[in-house]
Amino acid sequence: MSTDDTENGEGDEHDLDDNEKENDREQTQTSEDDEVIGPDVRERLGEGADKAIEQFDEGLIDLLAWMLETETRARIYISLRNEPDQTSDEIAERTGLYPSTVREALASLHDDDIVTRSKRQNAGAGNNPYEYSAMPPSDLVGDVVDDIQHHLNSVFNLDKYMDHSSESDNTSEPVTITVTEESDGANHDEANTDDDSTRKDIDDSEKDNEE
Known part of the structure; x- marks a missing residue:
């Protein structure tokens, strides 16, 4: 074997070793990039999903707060629709509201026929607290439709209300809302x-x- 052949063979082996090392470095770098980017991307996606859910929840609470007059009543209503037959203490624990605030709001909701209550039947002797349930959303919507319809008709007839010289009927109700299930x-x-x-x-x- 000639000296040139030996040198060429050693050169080829050296080139192969360099290529393998370069490939190893690239794979290692790719793995490191995946480790750095992967969790970060997943975290951002998770934060985005949580934010969307939170915005939806807050929007729903705002809408119910408008319908039920206060945010406290709205949160209690949502809690009872999610888990019926709760006591006031259980509602306070689930919503994070003060027990006294919950009891006061439940009393007003019961007076408005939005929630019902009955005595909880305990196995042993002792004080049986009230447990509450909320009316279905369809019934809740039906109760506020008349108010919404009245307000919309008031806006619709605004010009007639402002035109005191007009002899036209100011009590017409062109807007009618019908709720069907x-x-x-x-x-x-x-x-x-x-x-x-x-x-x-x-x-x-x-x-x-x-x-």
């Missing part, structure tokens, strides 16, 4: 009925054209 089955049957009626109209039209 239908089951999926009823909606499905109604949709099928509409489809059948449409097909019948098309068939009748085709017959008239043929004649």
Whole structure:
């Protein structure tokens, strides 16, 4: 074997070693990048999801606070819809509100027929506290619809209210809100009925054209 062949062979082996080391460095760097970027990205995504949920929750609470007059009543309502048959102490623990505040709000909600209450039946002897449940959201919406309708009609008739010389009726109610609650089955049957009626109209039209 010549000296050149030996030197070339050693050079090739040296080049292979360098390439392997370079590949190892690249893989190590990639792994390090994944370790640094991966958790950070996941954390940001998690924070974004939590923020979206928090904004939704706060928006819902704001809406219910408007409907129920106070944020305290709104938080109690949400707690009772999430977990019915709670005592005032259990509600206070779940919502973080003061027990005295919860009891006062529950009393007003009960007077407004928004929550119902009954004595909890304990196995042993002793004081049986009241446990509360909240009305369904559909009933709650139905109760506030009249107020919303009245306010909308007041805005609609604003010009008539301001025009004192006008002899037109200022008490007209052009805005009417109707709340209906239908089951999926009823909606499905109604949709099928509409489809059948449409097909019948098309068939009748085709017959008239043929004649």
